[in-house]
Amino acid sequence: MENIYEKNAKVFKAFCDPNRLMIIEMLQSGEKCACKILEDLNIVQSTLSHHMKILCESGLVGSHHAGKWTHYSLNKEGCEKAKNLLTEITTLNKKCENKKGWVTPDENGNA
Amino acid sequence: MENIYEKNAKVFKAFCDPNRLMIIEMLQSGEKCACKILEDLNIVQSTLSHHMKILCESGLVGSHHAGKWTHYSLNKEGCEKAKNLLTEITTLNKKCENKKGWVTPDENGNA
DNA sequence: ATAACATATCGATGTAAATAGATATGAGGT
DNA sequence: ACCTCATATCTATTTACATCGATATGTTAT
Numbered sequence: 001m002e003n004i005y006e007k008n009a010k011v012f013k014a015f016c017d018p019n020r021l022m023i024i025e026m027l028q029s030g031e032k033c034a035c036k037i038l039e040d041l042n043i044v045q046s047t048l049s050h051h052m053k054i055l056c057e058s059g060l061v062g063s064h065h066a067g068k069w070t071h072y073s074l075n076k077e078g079c080e081k082a083k084n085l086l087t088e089i090t091t092l093n094k095k096c097e098n099k100k101g102w103v104t105p106d107e108n109g110n111a
Numbered sequence: 112m113e114n115i116y117e118k119n120a121k122v123f124k125a126f127c128d129p130n131r132l133m134i135i136e137m138l139q140s141g142e143k144c145a146c147k148i149l150e151d152l153n154i155v156q157s158t159l160s161h162h163m164k165i166l167c168e169s170g171l172v173g174s175h176h177a178g179k180w181t182h183y184s185l186n187k188e189g190c191e192k193a194k195n196l197l198t199e200i201t202t203l204n205k206k207c208e209n210k211k212g213w214v215t216p217d218e219n220g221n222a
Numbered sequence: 223a224t225a226a227c228a229t230a231t232c233g234a235t236g237t238a239a240a241t242a243g244a245t246a247t248g249a250g251g252t
Numbered sequence: 253a254c255c256t257c258a259t260a261t262c263t264a265t266t267t268a269c270a271t272c273g274a275t276a277t278g279t280t281a282t
Contacts, residue, residue, distance in 0.1 A: 003129070005129035005130075005132045005133055006129045008126075008129075008132055009126065009127050009128055009129045009131075009132055012123050012124075012126035012127050013127050013239090015119075015120065015123035015197070015200070016120050016123050016124050016127050016239095017120055017239090017240075018114070018116035018117045018119075018120045019116075019240085020120075021116045021119055021120055021200065022116050024200055024201070025200065028200075028202065028203055028204045029204050030203075030204075033258085034258070034259065035257090035258065035259090043240090043241075043242090044241075044242055044243080045242095045258085045259070045260090046241080046242065046243075046244090046259090046260080046261080046262095047240070047241050047242065048259090049259060049260055049261080050239095050240075050241080050260095050261095051240090052259090052260095053260085053261095060201070065249095065259095067249060067250070067258090068248080068249050068250065068257065068258045068259080069249095069258065069259085070258075070259060070260095074201065074203055076203070079201035079202075082197060082201065083194070083197055083198060083201060086126070086193060086194055086197050087194060089126070089132065089135055089136070090135070090171070090185065090190035090193060090194060091139065091190075092139055092141075092185055092187070093139045093140050093141075124269095127269095128269090128270075130270085144228085145228070145229065146227095146228065146229090154270090154271075154272090155271075155272060155273080156228085156229070156230090157229090157230080157231080157232090157271080157272065157273075157274090158270070158271055158272070159229090160229060160230055160231080161230090161231095161269095161270075161271080162270090163229090163230095164230085164231095176229095176279095178228090178279060178280070179227065179228045179229080179278080179279050179280065180228065180229085180279095181228075181229060181230095
């Protein structure tokens with residue numbers, strides 16, 4: 001079983017690796033096959049396959065097979081979800097915003 | 112030395128841990144001191160300190176000392192930067208968008 | 223000065239994740 | 253049927269990270 005924090009953390013793990021960020025950048029210019037991506041990275045094929053699996057499972061990237069090739073592309077919905085999640089996480093709750101900018105020990109309930 | 116991909120990956124690493132996501136959520140309702148955060152998490156004090164360091168170094172969280180206490184709060188600019196980064200990374204480059212939805216082996220330069 | 227408290231840092235340990243090599247699967251071409 | 257190529261999976265290894273206990277630093281109260 002997995003709580004919401006663990007689930008959300010997994011989404012960001014997809015973005016946590018420099019190689020995966022490079023892959024995502026390559027896909028910004030359109031769909032690419034694995035062999036093309038592999039050319040531009042300093043990793044072996046099995047490592048790329050591992051990263052592509054993580055990107056696909058995170059929903060950020062989609063794939064389809066065409067004969068021998070597997071083509072990868074950015075998945076719009078997956079990317080939107082990630083952006084919405086980040087916004088949700090980083091947005092200050094207006095109602096609770098503290099005008100002073102900090103809480104006092106008293107308000108904290110500490111001493 | 113660190114390239115842009117490694118640098119960006121670090122930003123997302125701040126979001127990669129369930130405990131850090133919980134901390135960020137707590138800070139949405141305003142500034143909190145470490146001891147208050149510690150109460151709500153199942154970790155020891157040294158572990159919290161480690162997470163706060165990562166959050167501060169990522170720029171997502173700011174801190175200020177008030178006597179014995181250290182107060183933490185979400186840093187607006189840092190959060191904006193993270194959101195902008197994610198948008199930049201996940202946005203399809205319109206000019207290069209492929210109408211067919213995939214590239215052919217020929218266009219790839221492969222066979 | 224010393225005691226009590228809040229937080230940071232250090233050192234060790236367990237666990238997860240990245241990587242590579244070897245092998246398997248599956249599609250085309252001959 | 254066999255060979256080649258593209259990708260996936262398996263296994264082992266190394267590296268990175270989360271966690272904790274112990275200790276250090278710095279603050280306030282007595």
